[in-house]
Amino acid sequence: xxxxxxxxxxxxxxxxxxxxxxxxxxxxxxxxxxxxxxxxxxxxxxxxxxxxxxxxxxxxxxxxxxxxxxxxxxxxxxxxxxxxxxxxxxxxxxxxxxxxxxxxxxxxxxxxxxxxxxxxxxxxxxxxxxxxxxxxxxxxxxxxxxxxxxxxxxxxxxxxxxxxxxxxxxxxxxxxxxxxxxxxxxxxxxxxxxxxxxxxxxxxxxxxxxxxxxxxxxxxxxxxxxxx
Amino acid sequence: xxxxxxxxxxxxxxxxxxxxxxxxxxxxxxxxxxxxxxxxxxxxxxxxxxxxxxxxxxxxxxxxxxxxxxxxxxxxxxxxxxxxxxxxxxxxxxxxxxxxxxxxxxxxxxxxxxxxxxxxxxxxxxxxxxxxxxxxxxxxxxxxxxxxxxxxxxxxxxxxxxxxxxxxxxxxxxxxxxxxxxxxxxxxxxxxxxxxxxxxxxxxxxxxxxxxxxxxxxxxxxxxxxxxxxxxxxxxxxxxxxxxxxxxxxxxxxxxxxxxxxxxxxxxxxxxxxxxxxxxxxxxxxxxxxxxxxxxxxxxxxxxxxxxxxxxxxxxx
Numbered sequence: 001x002x003x004x005x006x007x008x009x010x011x012x013x014x015x016x017x018x019x020x021x022x023x024x025x026x027x028x029x030x031x032x033x034x035x036x037x038x039x040x041x042x043x044x045x046x047x048x049x050x051x052x053x054x055x056x057x058x059x060x061x062x063x064x065x066x067x068x069x070x071x072x073x074x075x076x077x078x079x080x081x082x083x084x085x086x087x088x089x090x091x092x093x094x095x096x097x098x099x100x101x102x103x104x105x106x107x108x109x110x111x112x113x114x115x116x117x118x119x120x121x122x123x124x125x126x127x128x129x130x131x132x133x134x135x136x137x138x139x140x141x142x143x144x145x146x147x148x149x150x151x152x153x154x155x156x157x158x159x160x161x162x163x164x165x166x167x168x169x170x171x172x173x174x175x176x177x178x179x180x181x182x183x184x185x186x187x188x189x190x191x192x193x194x195x196x197x198x199x200x201x202x203x204x205x206x207x208x209x210x211x212x213x214x215x216x217x218x219x220x221x222x223x224x225x226x227x228x
Numbered sequence: 229x230x231x232x233x234x235x236x237x238x239x240x241x242x243x244x245x246x247x248x249x250x251x252x253x254x255x256x257x258x259x260x261x262x263x264x265x266x267x268x269x270x271x272x273x274x275x276x277x278x279x280x281x282x283x284x285x286x287x288x289x290x291x292x293x294x295x296x297x298x299x300x301x302x303x304x305x306x307x308x309x310x311x312x313x314x315x316x317x318x319x320x321x322x323x324x325x326x327x328x329x330x331x332x333x334x335x336x337x338x339x340x341x342x343x344x345x346x347x348x349x350x351x352x353x354x355x356x357x358x359x360x361x362x363x364x365x366x367x368x369x370x371x372x373x374x375x376x377x378x379x380x381x382x383x384x385x386x387x388x389x390x391x392x393x394x395x396x397x398x399x400x401x402x403x404x405x406x407x408x409x410x411x412x413x414x415x416x417x418x419x420x421x422x423x424x425x426x427x428x429x430x431x432x433x434x435x436x437x438x439x440x441x442x443x444x445x446x447x448x449x450x451x452x453x454x455x456x457x458x459x460x461x462x463x464x465x466x467x468x469x470x471x472x473x474x475x476x477x478x479x480x481x482x483x484x485x486x487x488x489x490x491x492x493x494x495x496x497x498x499x500x501x502x503x504x505x506x507x508x509x510x511x512x513x514x515x516x517x518x519x520x521x522x523x524x525x526x527x528x529x530x531x532x533x534x535x536x537x538x539x540x541x542x543x544x545x
Contacts, residue, residue, distance in 0.1 A: 006418060008417075008471070008498060009415050009498030009500065010498075010523055010527055010530060011470075037255075050251055050253070051255055052254045052465075052490070053466075054464055054466055054490060056463060059466030059468065061254070061468045069523060135254065137371065137488060138256065138258045138371035138373070139256060139257055178257070179371065179372075201362065208256060
Protein backbone atom coordinates (compact mmCIF):
# COMPACT_ATOMS: atom_id res chain seq x y z
CA UNK A 1 0.00 0.00 0.00
CA UNK A 2 1.05 3.60 -0.47
CA UNK A 3 2.92 4.82 2.61
CA UNK A 4 3.09 8.45 1.64
CA UNK A 5 1.78 10.71 -1.12
CA UNK A 6 3.56 13.98 -1.84
CA UNK A 7 4.02 16.36 -4.74
CA UNK A 8 6.95 16.23 -7.14
CA UNK A 9 7.02 19.79 -8.38
CA UNK A 10 3.64 21.24 -9.33
CA UNK A 11 2.63 18.67 -11.92
CA UNK A 12 3.32 15.20 -10.52
CA UNK A 13 2.13 13.02 -7.64
CA UNK A 14 4.85 11.05 -5.86
CA UNK A 15 3.54 7.82 -4.32
CA UNK A 16 5.99 6.17 -1.96
CA UNK A 17 5.42 2.49 -1.13
CA UNK A 18 8.11 2.30 1.59
CA UNK A 19 11.87 1.78 1.56
CA UNK A 20 11.99 -1.95 0.75
CA UNK A 21 12.70 -3.24 -2.74
CA UNK A 22 11.14 -6.65 -3.24
CA UNK A 23 8.53 -8.32 -5.43
CA UNK A 24 5.70 -7.78 -2.93
CA UNK A 25 6.26 -4.03 -2.69
CA UNK A 26 6.76 -3.76 -6.45
CA UNK A 27 3.61 -5.80 -7.13
CA UNK A 28 1.70 -3.21 -5.09
CA UNK A 29 3.18 -0.46 -7.26
CA UNK A 30 2.21 -2.35 -10.41
CA UNK A 31 -1.33 -2.99 -9.14
CA UNK A 32 -1.78 0.76 -8.73
CA UNK A 33 -0.14 1.38 -12.09
CA UNK A 34 -2.46 -1.10 -13.88
CA UNK A 35 -5.52 0.22 -12.10
CA UNK A 36 -4.74 3.84 -12.95
CA UNK A 37 -3.81 2.91 -16.53
CA UNK A 38 -7.29 1.46 -16.95
CA UNK A 39 -8.94 4.52 -15.40
CA UNK A 40 -7.02 6.77 -17.80
CA UNK A 41 -7.98 4.60 -20.80
CA UNK A 42 -11.62 4.57 -19.78
CA UNK A 43 -11.43 8.34 -19.17
CA UNK A 44 -12.62 7.89 -15.59
CA UNK A 45 -9.84 10.11 -14.29
CA UNK A 46 -8.86 13.43 -15.84
CA UNK A 47 -5.54 15.07 -16.55
CA UNK A 48 -3.02 12.24 -16.02
CA UNK A 49 -0.50 12.21 -18.86
CA UNK A 50 2.09 9.68 -17.65
CA UNK A 51 2.49 6.95 -15.04
CA UNK A 52 5.97 5.74 -14.07
CA UNK A 53 6.19 2.70 -11.83
CA UNK A 54 9.60 1.93 -10.32
CA UNK A 55 10.86 -0.43 -7.59
CA UNK A 56 8.92 1.14 -4.76
CA UNK A 57 7.45 4.37 -6.17
CA UNK A 58 4.77 5.41 -8.59
CA UNK A 59 5.05 8.83 -10.15
CA UNK A 60 1.94 10.24 -11.79
CA UNK A 61 2.47 13.28 -13.95
CA UNK A 62 -0.48 15.40 -14.97
CA UNK A 63 -1.57 18.36 -17.07
CA UNK A 64 -1.79 21.33 -14.75
CA UNK A 65 -4.34 23.01 -17.01
CA UNK A 66 -6.77 20.14 -16.31
CA UNK A 67 -6.19 19.03 -12.72
CA UNK A 68 -3.90 19.64 -9.76
CA UNK A 69 -2.05 17.81 -6.99
CA UNK A 70 -4.71 17.99 -4.30
CA UNK A 71 -7.49 16.73 -6.56
CA UNK A 72 -5.43 13.79 -7.78
CA UNK A 73 -4.14 12.99 -4.31
CA UNK A 74 -7.68 12.66 -3.07
CA UNK A 75 -8.58 10.47 -6.06
CA UNK A 76 -5.63 8.17 -5.46
CA UNK A 77 -6.19 7.91 -1.71
CA UNK A 78 -9.74 6.76 -2.31
CA UNK A 79 -8.89 4.17 -4.96
CA UNK A 80 -10.01 0.65 -4.20
CA UNK A 81 -7.26 -1.38 -5.80
CA UNK A 82 -8.09 -4.89 -6.88
CA UNK A 83 -4.92 -6.93 -6.66
CA UNK A 84 -3.57 -8.39 -9.89
CA UNK A 85 -6.47 -6.87 -11.78
CA UNK A 86 -4.71 -7.34 -15.08
CA UNK A 87 -3.32 -10.83 -15.20
CA UNK A 88 -1.80 -10.19 -18.57
CA UNK A 89 1.82 -10.12 -17.50
CA UNK A 90 3.88 -12.34 -19.73
CA UNK A 91 6.75 -14.77 -19.39
CA UNK A 92 9.48 -13.96 -21.90
CA UNK A 93 12.46 -16.02 -22.96
CA UNK A 94 15.62 -14.15 -23.82
CA UNK A 95 18.53 -15.86 -25.62
CA UNK A 96 21.97 -14.69 -24.49
CA UNK A 97 25.38 -15.30 -26.02
CA UNK A 98 28.15 -15.09 -23.43
CA UNK A 99 31.02 -15.50 -25.87
CA UNK A 100 34.02 -13.34 -24.93
CA UNK A 101 33.08 -10.98 -27.75
CA UNK A 102 29.86 -10.08 -25.87
CA UNK A 103 30.59 -10.85 -22.22
CA UNK A 104 32.82 -7.86 -21.66
CA UNK A 105 33.26 -8.04 -17.88
CA UNK A 106 33.88 -11.69 -16.95
CA UNK A 107 37.47 -10.94 -16.08
CA UNK A 108 36.45 -8.25 -13.62
CA UNK A 109 33.56 -10.28 -12.20
CA UNK A 110 35.70 -13.40 -11.71
CA UNK A 111 38.23 -11.39 -9.76
CA UNK A 112 35.68 -9.52 -7.65
CA UNK A 113 33.47 -12.54 -6.94
CA UNK A 114 36.19 -15.15 -6.80
CA UNK A 115 34.19 -17.36 -9.15
CA UNK A 116 34.91 -18.89 -12.55
CA UNK A 117 33.00 -17.77 -15.64
CA UNK A 118 31.10 -21.07 -15.66
CA UNK A 119 30.08 -20.63 -12.04
CA UNK A 120 28.86 -17.08 -12.69
CA UNK A 121 26.84 -18.30 -15.67
CA UNK A 122 25.34 -21.16 -13.67
CA UNK A 123 24.11 -18.73 -11.00
CA UNK A 124 22.88 -16.26 -13.61
CA UNK A 125 20.86 -18.62 -15.81
CA UNK A 126 19.49 -20.80 -13.03
CA UNK A 127 16.67 -18.41 -12.26
CA UNK A 128 13.49 -16.66 -13.29
CA UNK A 129 13.62 -12.87 -13.19
CA UNK A 130 10.92 -10.33 -12.42
CA UNK A 131 10.62 -6.98 -14.21
CA UNK A 132 10.42 -4.21 -11.61
CA UNK A 133 10.30 -1.38 -14.10
CA UNK A 134 11.11 -0.35 -17.66
CA UNK A 135 12.82 2.87 -18.55
CA UNK A 136 15.73 5.25 -18.39
CA UNK A 137 16.01 4.62 -22.12
CA UNK A 138 13.16 3.24 -24.21
CA UNK A 139 12.44 -0.41 -23.44
CA UNK A 140 15.21 -1.05 -20.89
CA UNK A 141 13.93 -3.53 -18.26
CA UNK A 142 15.22 -3.55 -14.66
CA UNK A 143 15.10 -7.20 -13.60
CA UNK A 144 15.64 -8.93 -10.27
CA UNK A 145 16.81 -10.55 -8.25
CA UNK A 146 20.28 -11.64 -9.22
CA UNK A 147 21.65 -14.54 -7.13
CA UNK A 148 23.47 -13.18 -4.06
CA UNK A 149 26.67 -14.97 -5.04
CA UNK A 150 27.11 -12.87 -8.19
CA UNK A 151 26.16 -9.44 -6.93
CA UNK A 152 28.73 -6.80 -7.77
CA UNK A 153 28.98 -3.01 -7.88
CA UNK A 154 28.88 -1.10 -11.12
CA UNK A 155 32.08 -0.24 -12.98
CA UNK A 156 34.26 2.44 -11.40
CA UNK A 157 34.35 4.22 -14.76
CA UNK A 158 31.19 3.73 -16.81
CA UNK A 159 31.53 2.88 -20.51
CA UNK A 160 30.79 5.69 -22.93
CA UNK A 161 29.10 3.16 -25.22
CA UNK A 162 27.53 -0.10 -24.15
CA UNK A 163 26.55 -2.09 -27.27
CA UNK A 164 22.86 -2.57 -28.04
CA UNK A 165 21.53 -5.87 -26.69
CA UNK A 166 24.09 -6.08 -23.85
CA UNK A 167 23.00 -7.90 -20.69
CA UNK A 168 24.28 -6.11 -17.60
CA UNK A 169 24.25 -6.89 -13.89
CA UNK A 170 24.80 -4.68 -10.88
CA UNK A 171 23.94 -5.47 -7.28
CA UNK A 172 20.60 -7.34 -7.18
CA UNK A 173 19.55 -6.28 -10.68
CA UNK A 174 19.99 -7.27 -14.31
CA UNK A 175 19.08 -5.26 -17.38
CA UNK A 176 19.18 -5.30 -21.15
CA UNK A 177 20.48 -2.31 -23.12
CA UNK A 178 17.72 -1.75 -25.68
CA UNK A 179 19.90 0.81 -27.45
CA UNK A 180 23.58 1.62 -27.52
CA UNK A 181 23.95 3.86 -24.52
CA UNK A 182 26.44 5.01 -21.90
CA UNK A 183 26.38 2.73 -18.88
CA UNK A 184 28.25 1.26 -15.93
CA UNK A 185 26.75 -2.21 -15.48
CA UNK A 186 28.87 -5.40 -15.67
CA UNK A 187 28.26 -6.85 -19.12
CA UNK A 188 27.98 -10.65 -19.22
CA UNK A 189 26.54 -11.22 -22.68
CA UNK A 190 24.38 -9.99 -25.51
CA UNK A 191 20.97 -10.91 -26.85
CA UNK A 192 20.14 -10.89 -30.57
CA UNK A 193 16.46 -10.45 -29.67
CA UNK A 194 15.02 -6.96 -30.22
CA UNK A 195 14.03 -5.49 -26.85
CA UNK A 196 12.45 -2.36 -28.29
CA UNK A 197 10.72 -2.25 -31.67
CA UNK A 198 9.12 0.93 -32.86
CA UNK A 199 7.73 -1.04 -35.81
CA UNK A 200 5.37 -2.65 -33.31
CA UNK A 201 3.38 0.39 -32.17
CA UNK A 202 1.01 -1.58 -29.94
CA UNK A 203 3.79 -3.16 -27.88
CA UNK A 204 7.14 -1.56 -28.68
CA UNK A 205 8.74 -2.68 -25.40
CA UNK A 206 9.16 -6.44 -25.16
CA UNK A 207 9.42 -6.51 -21.37
CA UNK A 208 7.08 -4.50 -19.18
CA UNK A 209 6.77 -4.01 -15.41
CA UNK A 210 5.42 -7.20 -13.81
CA UNK A 211 6.59 -9.53 -16.61
CA UNK A 212 8.80 -12.56 -15.90
CA UNK A 213 11.99 -13.19 -17.84
CA UNK A 214 13.90 -16.42 -18.39
CA UNK A 215 17.36 -16.15 -19.91
CA UNK A 216 18.91 -19.06 -21.81
CA UNK A 217 22.35 -19.42 -23.27
CA UNK A 218 23.04 -19.69 -26.99
CA UNK A 219 26.28 -20.25 -28.91
CA UNK A 220 27.95 -17.62 -31.05
CA UNK A 221 26.79 -19.56 -34.10
CA UNK A 222 23.15 -19.46 -32.93
CA UNK A 223 23.53 -15.79 -32.06
CA UNK A 224 24.71 -14.88 -35.54
CA UNK A 225 21.94 -16.91 -37.19
CA UNK A 226 19.19 -15.67 -34.86
CA UNK A 227 17.82 -12.90 -37.04
CA UNK A 228 18.22 -14.69 -40.37
CA UNK B 229 0.84 13.55 -50.79
CA UNK B 230 1.99 17.02 -51.76
CA UNK B 231 5.02 18.05 -53.68
CA UNK B 232 5.75 21.28 -51.89
CA UNK B 233 8.77 20.92 -49.67
CA UNK B 234 11.75 22.57 -48.04
CA UNK B 235 15.08 21.42 -49.35
CA UNK B 236 17.67 21.57 -46.59
CA UNK B 237 20.70 23.45 -47.89
CA UNK B 238 22.23 23.64 -44.40
CA UNK B 239 20.74 21.60 -41.56
CA UNK B 240 21.86 23.72 -38.60
CA UNK B 241 23.10 22.27 -35.33
CA UNK B 242 20.02 20.52 -33.99
CA UNK B 243 17.04 20.82 -36.30
CA UNK B 244 14.08 18.58 -35.53
CA UNK B 245 10.30 18.45 -35.74
CA UNK B 246 8.51 19.04 -32.44
CA UNK B 247 4.98 19.45 -31.14
CA UNK B 248 3.14 19.25 -27.82
CA UNK B 249 4.95 16.03 -26.90
CA UNK B 250 4.39 12.29 -26.70
CA UNK B 251 2.49 11.13 -23.62
CA UNK B 252 1.45 7.92 -21.82
CA UNK B 253 4.71 6.08 -22.62
CA UNK B 254 6.99 6.88 -19.67
CA UNK B 255 6.37 3.40 -18.23
CA UNK B 256 8.22 1.84 -21.16
CA UNK B 257 11.00 4.41 -21.12
CA UNK B 258 9.79 6.77 -23.85
CA UNK B 259 10.23 10.33 -22.74
CA UNK B 260 7.87 13.22 -23.48
CA UNK B 261 9.99 15.12 -26.05
CA UNK B 262 8.03 17.98 -27.65
CA UNK B 263 8.93 21.61 -28.21
CA UNK B 264 11.26 22.59 -25.40
CA UNK B 265 9.74 26.12 -25.29
CA UNK B 266 6.02 25.41 -25.47
CA UNK B 267 4.92 29.03 -25.55
CA UNK B 268 7.04 29.98 -28.55
CA UNK B 269 5.91 26.78 -30.26
CA UNK B 270 2.25 27.71 -29.85
CA UNK B 271 2.84 31.31 -30.92
CA UNK B 272 4.55 30.08 -34.10
CA UNK B 273 1.41 28.15 -35.02
CA UNK B 274 -0.89 30.97 -34.07
CA UNK B 275 0.78 33.47 -36.37
CA UNK B 276 0.27 31.29 -39.46
CA UNK B 277 -3.30 30.49 -38.43
CA UNK B 278 -2.61 26.82 -37.64
CA UNK B 279 -4.16 24.83 -34.86
CA UNK B 280 -1.84 25.24 -31.88
CA UNK B 281 -0.94 21.54 -31.83
CA UNK B 282 0.48 21.50 -35.37
CA UNK B 283 4.08 20.23 -35.66
CA UNK B 284 6.82 22.82 -36.31
CA UNK B 285 10.55 22.89 -36.97
CA UNK B 286 12.64 23.44 -33.85
CA UNK B 287 16.24 24.58 -34.18
CA UNK B 288 18.99 25.44 -31.73
CA UNK B 289 21.81 28.03 -31.95
CA UNK B 290 22.51 27.94 -35.69
CA UNK B 291 19.30 27.12 -37.58
CA UNK B 292 18.72 25.68 -41.05
CA UNK B 293 18.97 27.21 -44.53
CA UNK B 294 15.80 26.09 -46.32
CA UNK B 295 14.80 26.44 -49.96
CA UNK B 296 11.13 26.22 -50.86
CA UNK B 297 10.30 23.97 -53.82
CA UNK B 298 7.10 23.61 -55.83
CA UNK B 299 4.76 25.93 -54.03
CA UNK B 300 4.02 29.07 -52.15
CA UNK B 301 3.61 29.20 -48.38
CA UNK B 302 3.21 31.40 -45.36
CA UNK B 303 5.61 30.95 -42.50
CA UNK B 304 6.61 32.49 -39.18
CA UNK B 305 9.60 32.27 -36.87
CA UNK B 306 9.40 32.68 -33.11
CA UNK B 307 12.07 33.03 -30.45
CA UNK B 308 14.95 35.48 -30.29
CA UNK B 309 16.27 34.79 -33.77
CA UNK B 310 18.40 36.43 -36.41
CA UNK B 311 17.13 35.28 -39.84
CA UNK B 312 17.01 36.41 -43.47
CA UNK B 313 14.67 35.71 -46.34
CA UNK B 314 16.47 35.33 -49.64
CA UNK B 315 14.03 36.47 -52.32
CA UNK B 316 13.99 35.31 -55.95
CA UNK B 317 15.48 38.60 -57.13
CA UNK B 318 18.48 37.80 -54.85
CA UNK B 319 17.41 40.53 -52.50
CA UNK B 320 18.03 39.66 -48.87
CA UNK B 321 15.23 40.70 -46.56
CA UNK B 322 15.95 40.90 -42.86
CA UNK B 323 13.44 38.74 -40.97
CA UNK B 324 11.40 39.80 -37.99
CA UNK B 325 10.24 37.24 -35.45
CA UNK B 326 6.56 36.85 -34.55
CA UNK B 327 5.46 37.93 -38.00
CA UNK B 328 3.68 36.17 -40.85
CA UNK B 329 5.66 36.09 -44.14
CA UNK B 330 4.84 34.69 -47.53
CA UNK B 331 7.52 32.76 -49.41
CA UNK B 332 7.51 32.01 -53.13
CA UNK B 333 8.73 28.98 -55.00
CA UNK B 334 12.53 28.95 -54.99
CA UNK B 335 12.96 31.46 -52.17
CA UNK B 336 15.03 30.65 -49.09
CA UNK B 337 14.88 31.11 -45.33
CA UNK B 338 18.27 31.46 -43.69
CA UNK B 339 17.99 30.99 -39.93
CA UNK B 340 21.39 32.42 -39.08
CA UNK B 341 21.36 32.03 -35.30
CA UNK B 342 19.55 32.49 -32.06
CA UNK B 343 20.52 35.64 -30.17
CA UNK B 344 20.43 35.52 -26.36
CA UNK B 345 18.60 32.21 -26.27
CA UNK B 346 18.94 28.64 -27.53
CA UNK B 347 15.80 27.49 -29.35
CA UNK B 348 13.53 28.87 -32.05
CA UNK B 349 10.56 27.66 -34.08
CA UNK B 350 9.55 27.78 -37.72
CA UNK B 351 5.91 27.15 -38.60
CA UNK B 352 4.28 26.94 -42.03
CA UNK B 353 0.63 27.58 -42.74
CA UNK B 354 -1.21 24.27 -42.94
CA UNK B 355 1.68 22.42 -41.32
CA UNK B 356 4.17 19.80 -42.45
CA UNK B 357 3.33 16.50 -44.12
CA UNK B 358 4.60 13.98 -41.56
CA UNK B 359 3.88 10.57 -40.15
CA UNK B 360 2.62 10.40 -36.58
CA UNK B 361 4.27 8.06 -34.06
CA UNK B 362 2.28 7.42 -30.89
CA UNK B 363 0.08 10.45 -31.37
CA UNK B 364 3.00 12.85 -31.75
CA UNK B 365 5.22 14.22 -34.50
CA UNK B 366 8.11 14.98 -32.16
CA UNK B 367 11.53 13.65 -33.09
CA UNK B 368 13.15 11.79 -30.19
CA UNK B 369 16.76 11.31 -31.32
CA UNK B 370 17.76 9.11 -28.35
CA UNK B 371 15.15 6.42 -29.09
CA UNK B 372 15.04 7.29 -32.81
CA UNK B 373 11.31 7.84 -32.78
CA UNK B 374 9.31 10.20 -34.98
CA UNK B 375 9.70 11.79 -38.43
CA UNK B 376 12.98 11.40 -40.34
CA UNK B 377 13.48 8.03 -38.56
CA UNK B 378 13.92 9.88 -35.32
CA UNK B 379 17.07 11.69 -36.43
CA UNK B 380 17.86 15.36 -36.61
CA UNK B 381 17.84 16.70 -40.15
CA UNK B 382 20.86 16.56 -42.46
CA UNK B 383 21.84 18.38 -45.62
CA UNK B 384 19.80 17.69 -48.80
CA UNK B 385 16.92 16.12 -46.94
CA UNK B 386 13.38 17.29 -47.64
CA UNK B 387 10.60 18.36 -45.32
CA UNK B 388 7.22 18.15 -47.08
CA UNK B 389 4.53 20.74 -46.53
CA UNK B 390 0.78 20.11 -46.55
CA UNK B 391 -1.34 21.86 -49.12
CA UNK B 392 -2.98 24.95 -47.75
CA UNK B 393 -5.01 27.80 -49.12
CA UNK B 394 -2.75 30.70 -48.44
CA UNK B 395 -5.23 33.37 -49.58
CA UNK B 396 -7.14 32.83 -46.35
CA UNK B 397 -4.23 33.61 -44.09
CA UNK B 398 -4.77 36.65 -41.95
CA UNK B 399 -1.88 39.03 -41.73
CA UNK B 400 -0.79 38.25 -38.23
CA UNK B 401 1.97 39.45 -36.04
CA UNK B 402 2.51 39.53 -32.32
CA UNK B 403 4.10 42.23 -30.27
CA UNK B 404 5.99 39.77 -28.09
CA UNK B 405 7.84 41.01 -25.06
CA UNK B 406 10.18 38.53 -23.47
CA UNK B 407 10.18 39.27 -19.76
CA UNK B 408 13.55 37.68 -19.11
CA UNK B 409 15.05 37.61 -15.66
CA UNK B 410 17.51 35.21 -14.10
CA UNK B 411 15.30 33.96 -11.27
CA UNK B 412 14.16 30.35 -11.66
CA UNK B 413 11.42 29.37 -9.28
CA UNK B 414 11.44 25.87 -7.84
CA UNK B 415 9.63 23.67 -5.32
CA UNK B 416 11.67 21.70 -2.76
CA UNK B 417 12.38 18.19 -3.99
CA UNK B 418 11.54 14.81 -2.51
CA UNK B 419 15.17 14.42 -1.34
CA UNK B 420 15.67 17.99 -0.14
CA UNK B 421 16.59 16.70 3.34
CA UNK B 422 19.47 14.64 1.94
CA UNK B 423 21.42 17.90 1.75
CA UNK B 424 23.29 19.72 4.50
CA UNK B 425 21.79 22.91 5.95
CA UNK B 426 24.55 24.81 4.24
CA UNK B 427 23.76 23.20 0.88
CA UNK B 428 20.05 24.00 1.26
CA UNK B 429 20.94 27.58 1.93
CA UNK B 430 23.40 27.77 -0.95
CA UNK B 431 20.93 26.25 -3.41
CA UNK B 432 18.33 28.95 -2.91
CA UNK B 433 20.76 31.87 -2.55
CA UNK B 434 23.87 31.46 -4.64
CA UNK B 435 24.17 31.87 -8.41
CA UNK B 436 24.61 28.89 -10.74
CA UNK B 437 25.82 29.13 -14.28
CA UNK B 438 24.67 27.13 -17.28
CA UNK B 439 27.47 24.93 -18.67
CA UNK B 440 28.08 23.69 -22.19
CA UNK B 441 26.97 20.21 -21.09
CA UNK B 442 23.42 21.13 -21.97
CA UNK B 443 21.09 19.66 -24.55
CA UNK B 444 17.45 18.65 -24.93
CA UNK B 445 17.95 15.97 -22.23
CA UNK B 446 19.20 18.20 -19.50
CA UNK B 447 21.15 21.21 -18.36
CA UNK B 448 24.23 20.84 -16.18
CA UNK B 449 24.92 23.77 -13.89
CA UNK B 450 28.13 24.92 -12.32
CA UNK B 451 28.43 26.68 -8.98
CA UNK B 452 29.07 25.93 -5.32
CA UNK B 453 29.01 22.21 -4.41
CA UNK B 454 25.86 20.92 -2.75
CA UNK B 455 26.88 18.62 0.07
CA UNK B 456 24.79 15.47 0.41
CA UNK B 457 24.87 14.14 3.99
CA UNK B 458 22.62 11.08 3.50
CA UNK B 459 23.27 9.21 0.25
CA UNK B 460 24.34 10.31 -3.21
CA UNK B 461 22.26 7.52 -4.75
CA UNK B 462 18.60 6.71 -4.32
CA UNK B 463 16.63 3.70 -5.54
CA UNK B 464 16.02 4.50 -9.18
CA UNK B 465 12.61 6.07 -9.65
CA UNK B 466 10.56 8.04 -12.17
CA UNK B 467 11.50 11.50 -13.38
CA UNK B 468 9.65 14.40 -14.92
CA UNK B 469 10.67 17.51 -16.81
CA UNK B 470 12.03 20.21 -14.49
CA UNK B 471 13.42 17.88 -11.81
CA UNK B 472 16.77 19.08 -10.46
CA UNK B 473 19.03 16.14 -9.61
CA UNK B 474 22.33 16.36 -7.77
CA UNK B 475 24.80 13.54 -8.50
CA UNK B 476 27.79 12.76 -6.29
CA UNK B 477 29.81 15.66 -7.75
CA UNK B 478 27.44 18.12 -6.02
CA UNK B 479 26.49 20.02 -9.19
CA UNK B 480 22.81 20.27 -10.09
CA UNK B 481 21.31 19.03 -13.37
CA UNK B 482 17.92 20.28 -14.60
CA UNK B 483 16.00 17.69 -16.63
CA UNK B 484 14.53 18.91 -19.92
CA UNK B 485 12.16 17.48 -22.54
CA UNK B 486 14.25 14.47 -23.68
CA UNK B 487 15.29 13.37 -20.16
CA UNK B 488 15.67 9.70 -19.16
CA UNK B 489 12.46 8.42 -17.59
CA UNK B 490 14.15 6.82 -14.57
CA UNK B 491 17.09 7.95 -12.49
CA UNK B 492 18.88 7.36 -9.24
CA UNK B 493 20.23 10.74 -8.18
CA UNK B 494 18.68 12.67 -5.29
CA UNK B 495 16.17 15.35 -6.26
CA UNK B 496 16.87 18.65 -4.53
CA UNK B 497 14.06 20.59 -6.20
CA UNK B 498 11.77 20.83 -9.23
CA UNK B 499 11.46 23.86 -11.50
CA UNK B 500 7.85 25.09 -11.55
CA UNK B 501 5.86 24.59 -14.76
CA UNK B 502 5.60 28.33 -15.35
CA UNK B 503 9.39 28.62 -15.68
CA UNK B 504 10.17 25.58 -17.86
CA UNK B 505 10.12 27.48 -21.18
CA UNK B 506 12.41 30.13 -19.76
CA UNK B 507 14.91 27.64 -18.34
CA UNK B 508 15.19 25.76 -21.65
CA UNK B 509 16.20 28.99 -23.38
CA UNK B 510 19.15 29.70 -21.04
CA UNK B 511 22.42 29.52 -22.93
CA UNK B 512 25.82 28.41 -21.62
CA UNK B 513 27.47 31.02 -19.43
CA UNK B 514 24.23 32.57 -18.21
CA UNK B 515 23.83 32.84 -14.46
CA UNK B 516 20.65 31.95 -12.62
CA UNK B 517 19.38 31.90 -9.07
CA UNK B 518 16.78 29.53 -7.68
CA UNK B 519 13.92 30.94 -5.67
CA UNK B 520 11.83 28.69 -3.47
CA UNK B 521 8.06 28.75 -3.93
CA UNK B 522 5.40 26.47 -2.47
CA UNK B 523 2.88 24.40 -4.40
CA UNK B 524 0.09 26.95 -4.09
CA UNK B 525 2.29 29.74 -5.41
CA UNK B 526 3.50 27.52 -8.25
CA UNK B 527 -0.08 26.77 -9.30
CA UNK B 528 -0.93 30.48 -9.23
CA UNK B 529 2.18 31.31 -11.27
CA UNK B 530 1.23 28.67 -13.83
CA UNK B 531 -2.21 30.22 -14.14
CA UNK B 532 -0.56 33.59 -14.77
CA UNK B 533 1.75 32.01 -17.34
CA UNK B 534 -1.19 30.38 -19.16
CA UNK B 535 -3.16 33.62 -19.14
CA UNK B 536 -0.19 35.52 -20.51
CA UNK B 537 0.18 32.99 -23.33
CA UNK B 538 -3.54 33.21 -24.08
CA UNK B 539 -3.34 36.98 -24.13
CA UNK B 540 -0.89 36.78 -27.07
CA UNK B 541 -3.03 34.18 -28.78
CA UNK B 542 -6.12 36.37 -28.57
CA UNK B 543 -4.46 39.65 -29.42
CA UNK B 544 -5.72 39.87 -32.98
CA UNK B 545 -8.67 37.53 -32.97
